Amino acid sequence: MTYPRIIGHRGAAALAPENTLAGFAKAAALGVKMVELDAKLSADGEVIVHHDDTLGRTANGEGPVAQASFAALRALDAGGWFGPDYAGERIPTLAEALEAIAAAGMGVNVEIKPCAERERETAEAVIAVVQEHWKGNGPFQFSSFRPLCLEVALEQAPDYARGFLTDSFAEGWLERAQALQAVSVNGNYRHYRKDRIAAVHAAGLLALAYTVNDPAIARQLLDDGMDGIITDVPDQMMGL
Structure with missing residues (x-):
């Protein structure tokens, strides 16, 4: 398993509204070969692409995402906050995002990002959408900060690669990644020391920051051995 050295975070989050079809198209136009996105559930069980548990930052609504129907979420403007050129951009479904990313020839890292107490439900729904709609030839992985989500992915979709997300590299991080049969450790770059990169490689895994x-x-x-960089500014990274 290999991944591109440069992965677009939520599409190209500094260059176009994050987690939108416009953002994924922007990444593709820059030559990005893989993007990361966040998947969660609406109140009525639609798998959408959205990061925050609450509305307001990247869509012009308010309140918890988990309490909003898909119809209500779909009516929101998910691009105007970024700039007038993106006004009217909508929150996409995961199915729509996967199809657009595949059509652009990119790979995808689907972060399973459940709202509180919806870990298994969200993981199962995300997996089902991926199994039905991901037809891309590019690299793929599920990732999550929630171990239960990766456990469900291992149980229900063992042939799909998994990335173990960690912020602080708390004690036992490598053992947990191995127990989940992850192919990569996706860590906060601020804590991804050179010795940790070496430990990941010694375990036969990839290091993504x-x-x-x-x-x-x-x-x-990258000079220290990092295998891939997840970035909001792929335009500044593509030559590395």
Whole structure:
């Protein structure tokens, strides 16, 4: 299993509204070969692409996503906050995003990002959508900060690669990644020391770092052996 050195975070989050079809198209136009996105459930069980548990930052609504129907979410503007050129951009379904990403020839990292107490429900729904709609030839993985979500992915979709997400590399992080049969450890770059990269490689896994927006830091991480960089600014990273 290999992944591109540069992965677009939520599409190309500094260049177009995150987690939107416009954002994925922007990444593709830059030559990005893989993007990351966030998948969660609406109140009525539709799998959507959206990061936050609450509305307001990247869509012009308010309140918890988990309490909003898909119809209500679909009516929101998910692009105007970024700039007038993106006004009217909608929150996409995961199915729509997967089809667009595949059509653009990119791979995808689907982060399973459940709202509170919806871990298994969200994981099962996300997996079902991926199994039906992901037809791309590019690299793929599920990732999550929630171990239960990756456990469900291992149980129900063992042939799909898994990435173990960690922020602080808490004690036992590598053992947990191995127990989940992850192919990569996707860690916060601020805590991804060179010895940790070496430990990941010694375990036969890949080292991916998020969210790296300084080209000098990215260059150092790659020189230290990092296999891939997840970034909001792929336009600044593509030459590394």
